[in-house]
Amino acid sequence: MRDRVGQDGTEQGGTARCSNPHDRTGVTRRGLGGLALGAAAGALARPALAQGAPLRVGLMLPYSGTFAQLGENITTAFEMHLAERGGKLGGRAVTVIKLDDASDPAAAPGNVNRLLNRDKADVLVGTVHSGVVMALVQAAREKGVPLLIPNAGNVAASRDLCSASVFRTSFSNWQPGFGMGKALAAMGVKKAVWVTWDYAAGKEQGEGFRDGLKAGGAELVQVLTLPFPETNFQPILAQLPGLGVEAVGAFFAGGGAVQFVRDYAAAGLRDKLPLCGSGFLTEGTLAAQGAAAEGIRTALHYGDGLDIPKNAVFRAAFKAKAGREADVYAVQGYDAAQLLAAGVDAVKGDMDADAALFAAMRGARIDSPRGAFTLSASHNPVQNIYLREARGGENKVIGVAAEALADPGTGCKLA
Numbered sequence: 001m002r003d004r005v006g007q008d009g010t011e012q013g014g015t016a017r018c019s020n021p022h023d024r025t026g027v028t029r030r031g032l033g034g035l036a037l038g039a040a041a042g043a044l045a046r047p048a049l050a051q052g053a054p055l056r057v058g059l060m061l062p063y064s065g066t067f068a069q070l071g072e073n074i075t076t077a078f079e080m081h082l083a084e085r086g087g088k089l090g091g092r093a094v095t096v097i098k099l100d101d102a103s104d105p106a107a108a109p110g111n112v113n114r115l116l117n118r119d120k121a122d123v124l125v126g127t128v129h130s131g132v133v134m135a136l137v138q139a140a141r142e143k144g145v146p147l148l149i150p151n152a153g154n155v156a157a158s159r160d161l162c163s164a165s166v167f168r169t170s171f172s173n174w175q176p177g178f179g180m181g182k183a184l185a186a187m188g189v190k191k192a193v194w195v196t197w198d199y200a201a202g203k204e205q206g207e208g209f210r211d212g213l214k215a216g217g218a219e220l221v222q223v224l225t226l227p228f229p230e231t232n233f234q235p236i237l238a239q240l241p242g243l244g245v246e247a248v249g250a251f252f253a254g255g256g257a258v259q260f261v262r263d264y265a266a267a268g269l270r271d272k273l274p275l276c277g278s279g280f281l282t283e284g285t286l287a288a289q290g291a292a293a294e295g296i297r298t299a300l301h302y303g304d305g306l307d308i309p310k311n312a313v314f315r316a317a318f319k320a321k322a323g324r325e326a327d328v329y330a331v332q333g334y335d336a337a338q339l340l341a342a343g344v345d346a347v348k349g350d351m352d353a354d355a356a357l358f359a360a361m362r363g364a365r366i367d368s369p370r371g372a373f374t375l376s377a378s379h380n381p382v383q384n385i386y387l388r389e390a391r392g393g394e395n396k397v398i399g400v401a402a403e404a405l406a407d408p409g410t411g412c413k414l415a
Helices: 029-034 068-084 105-118 133-143 174-186 200-215 234-242 254-266 286-293 309-322 328-346 354-362
Strands: 055-061 092-100 123-125 147-149 166-168 191-197 219-226 247-251 275-278 297-300 381-391 394-405
Touching: 055 068, 055 105, 068 092, 068 309, 068 328, 092 105, 105 123, 105 133, 123 133, 123 328, 133 147, 133 166, 147 328, 174 200, 174 247, 174 275, 174 297, 174 381, 174 394, 191 200, 191 234, 200 219, 200 247, 200 275, 219 234, 234 254, 254 286, 286 381, 297 394, 309 328, 328 354
Parallel strands: 055 092, 055 123, 123 147, 147 166, 191 219, 191 247, 247 275, 275 297
Antiparallel strands: 297 381, 381 394
16 A cells, blocks of 8 residues: 655867767665655555556646646657557556646645645656656655656666666666767767756766766866756857867757757857757757757767657657657657556556566566667666757767667666
């Protein structure tokens, strides 16, 4: 029985470019995270629901603000897979409860409380913002409620705060940054700078970028930041030509990414300092960025034109349902539903069968549009990080920056 009481991311002349290096890298609830639950926590346990009752899945995602489109795509794809299964998991009908977290970390504990205590969610799915996701991780660790993270890459969830009940179907912030840094170094770049918002996702992707550069013998010389979600990039852009670097790596997403790429080109930097970065710089934003994005190379675990049969079927189905092209956020939402299904089917809908539920999820092989993946010991995808180039409104996959890349899982005690 689950305790429901409590709280709670050009090549020019002879200069190096962000281009293809052709490089390959390669329980029970009372025992979760060493925390006592139920009576030991002094809380009241809710009687288990009959297995024929609907499974209540709480989606805590941004449906307003900078990341609204990201939340919508995750939701659409999640519901798409549920529909493919006739709206049932493990023989139980599924009720989806949607809550707009507005990418606001301050409101996150209250929002998690609402889903667990008022809406009686059996499963949590969320979120996009790395700062917001920590309230979800805390609740999952304390109460043993299953949490599937369909985007936020906060590394702590796969490292020191890993938990038997926390699973990710996206990435750790470290992974795409590492892939891009390693790709740059393989092309001969010796010095680069990182530009991002001053928050967890930007910082952690920058650490991956640094580690990737270092692995190839290159150096990250400086990190330039501005507060989230500010989009006055001019002071930072003015500094770049004088830093003595050969490339600029960046992490922004949503509306901020659109503005940064436009401003970068307008400042005349596009032909002087190659711009590349985490794939979120151009993911789902190319139409708005227009010609300013052309030629930008990024690293991510998904890209347009992946020659995978599952991807072709998925993209066609998503476009038919949503009226727009699928992106990495849609893929991650779809795979969250697939992973949840693997666990719930294994226990035939019995959400109190903790050990079997989590073991089935941990051991699942997900047939993803990005390519099949498994989970690491810390419950994070082991996946290819693709090198992409923005061409004609698409993020075309042109190589693999890091093959079967796993997050280091530093500090995780699950293994």
